[in-house]
Amino acid sequence: MTVARNIESGDGGEFQSPALERLVKSLSRLPGLGRKSATRLALHLVGRDEVDGPAEELVAAVTEARRQVTNCSSCGAITEADPCRICRSERRDPTQICIVATPVDILSFEKAGFYRGRYFVLGGLLSPLDGVRAEDLPFHRLGGRLDQDGVTEVIIALDASVEGETTALYLQRLFADRDLQMTRLATGIPVGGALAYIDEVTLQRAFQFRRSF
16 A cells, blocks of 8 residues: 555645544654654555554554653653662762753763763753743752762753753852852863854853863
8 A cells, every 4th residue: 555645635735534634743743843744754654564564663662661761760861760770870979960951961971971970850941931930940859869969069061052051050059058069061162163153152152261271
């Protein structure tokens, strides 16, 4: 069966198959997928004759992930075991904690392999315009984590955006009375970047945080 040929589009650009149209609309709600991309994906999923084709594999994988995947109760990372592998590891330094916005941010550090501390996921960034306030993020739980693990250094690894800056400043004020070393990821010119193509804000930050060598 070649679905793309056998199902014609009806009025308004919608398929005459209500089931296929519902699938397209469901897929288009996923991040980064528009109507055209969702349509191609939907046609690929339903356009195979195999009993155990990509659609069945996808349904099985999503069902299994929804059943087994959770967030670590200690740091917020994506995991199946709670607490997660990083929080359980005796080889990780509990006195050093890296604060990130989302669980995906942890993957970048772990892939690089140089960081040996632990993490804490905020689950978002402060954004008054979007209705995200301090009480909406787990700052209270973060404070308890710092006390529990005897943390001596907090590394703020947030996006270089207005929301990231706002959240970083809030964290700085929140823990100002603690005996902590608070550091932030450096910002500036990326490796391989040409000055002629660097925006003014990035160039200013690179100049501001210049260092001796």
